[in-house]
Amino acid sequence: MVFVDYNSANMAKSDPLITMAMQIRELYPQLGSIYEITFVTSSENHTYRILSEQGSFAMRAERPGYHSLEEINAELQFVETLSNHQIATAKPVARTDGNFVSRLQTPEGDRFVTLFHWINGRHPEENEFYDTYGKMGHIMGCMHRISTKISREYIKRRPHWTLEEIIGSQAVWGSWDHPDYIDKSQRRLILDFLAVFQSRLAQYDSTERRGLIHADMRPTNVILNEGEVVIIDFDDCCHSWYLFDIAATVSFLEHRQDLPEWFNNFISQYRNRNPLSKQEVDLLPFFIGLRRVQLMAWYFSHRESAYAQSLGDSWLYQSFDVVSDVMNHQLSFIH
Template structure:
């Protein structure tokens, strides 16, 4: 973890956080004086930990062009609703004027910034996945109940992810098809899978099973604390199929041999809150494949990231085995 001392932030003109601590203090006087800023992680956005005299907070600095002010406000409204319904989340902090989102000036330009109360806990280790997935299933079942009861106009500013936004011509992360990495037989495999998925979706009535979802609730986006699970990082929340939300819980893990066991436990606990029809259980592997193909596009668009470099092209080529197993019905939750 990189530590950024308050004084060095102010003095270093090369640091994108220059003067940010002073601006944050002015907008959030409830923090008191800021003693230290720690870099935590970088993915779609940059996350920092603020250590102040009145507690710790997470500061999310938005990547330019990813989400606008209205979309971020809608995300935080959704988080607030979930929290009010007893679902543990990282709660956003309001500014002194009552707003959630701030615009701060950095040497890299203006950035939209949001503060959250710091959540104690740790990301689950793999030995904790089975138990964690069960708890995640119960939480998501309740989350989908809340989403079903939200009016259509609520948080309408959040994106809508249909097939076109997930893997089509308007895909959020671009194309999954890169000729430098994918040969014709592999391409035909993915295209055949997509055709089969479209056919199955045409027969699926998703009425009441489509709404606001987290869209990235995987082990790296939950924290374990005092026997419970806290869900964080709603940055990708969107309107889409609930089944896509379930499938996204095994993002980047679809090829793992333990995946069916982890997700099977998730489903058993999910169904204690929200029932899945037999058709939905049969469809779930195809949504897992859909998510994996979307993540292929993410991989190509984020190849310089630390995470992509850590999983390497091996992960990419395992995707074709995942899709093949789904088409041949080797992945099942019946």
């Protein structure tokens, strides 16, 4: 945390947070004086909270090379479209020239950054998952209806996630297969699962069931604000299966024994806005398994992050139980 006092003759302009604050003040004069910058969290990106004369703002500093300027602008346009359809999101802040994305010197180096209006509230607690997942299901059902109408506008401006980008040779988070952690029997289990998944996917006519999705709408990307559910962090939004988007709502929680209880509420509320066939509901456990395998790759590629360390290797080894349950049809949902 840094307290920014522009009247101090002894202000350490070499401090990277001070340097960043001075750049922000120049690009966003409407914020007025900047009083404080606090590091919040890191995952794909780094997030800071900015306390200014005009209130609080969140600043996202992009991981180098993760997204192009065009891709970031397309994400922000998607957020604006959803907001125009009464879906609550964190709204970006425009610079004086009307642009939303800047390139700044941050403590992590030169980065694309975007400012968002700070959302007061909190993430849902575990005892609120049932109700929260119901609300998330309603919201995602609305989002997918909107997506079917606008996806072509973004077709070349956001990444496409097929199996290659999820768990294949072009996987965004690298390989799930690390011999130092995974033995032969565990590897065979994953490979058998992926073979079954691809066989079932080949029987699914998914051409019209793909579009622009959030790809990470889980409880940590939901803010409860006075009864309203606000969706944040569209950084991974991409073109992929709507079923993958649904499966991603339980990211990192796939092993939970109480998952069917609150996930069934999600499905029920989703169906009030968008249909799901019996075949799609039967496929959902396999998409959940696919997402878990992708997150194994995320875990290996983010070993140094605070969140990965909080999960620990026990989370990694629970992944094989998840995949085994899917293969043995022990994970199922309402029709």
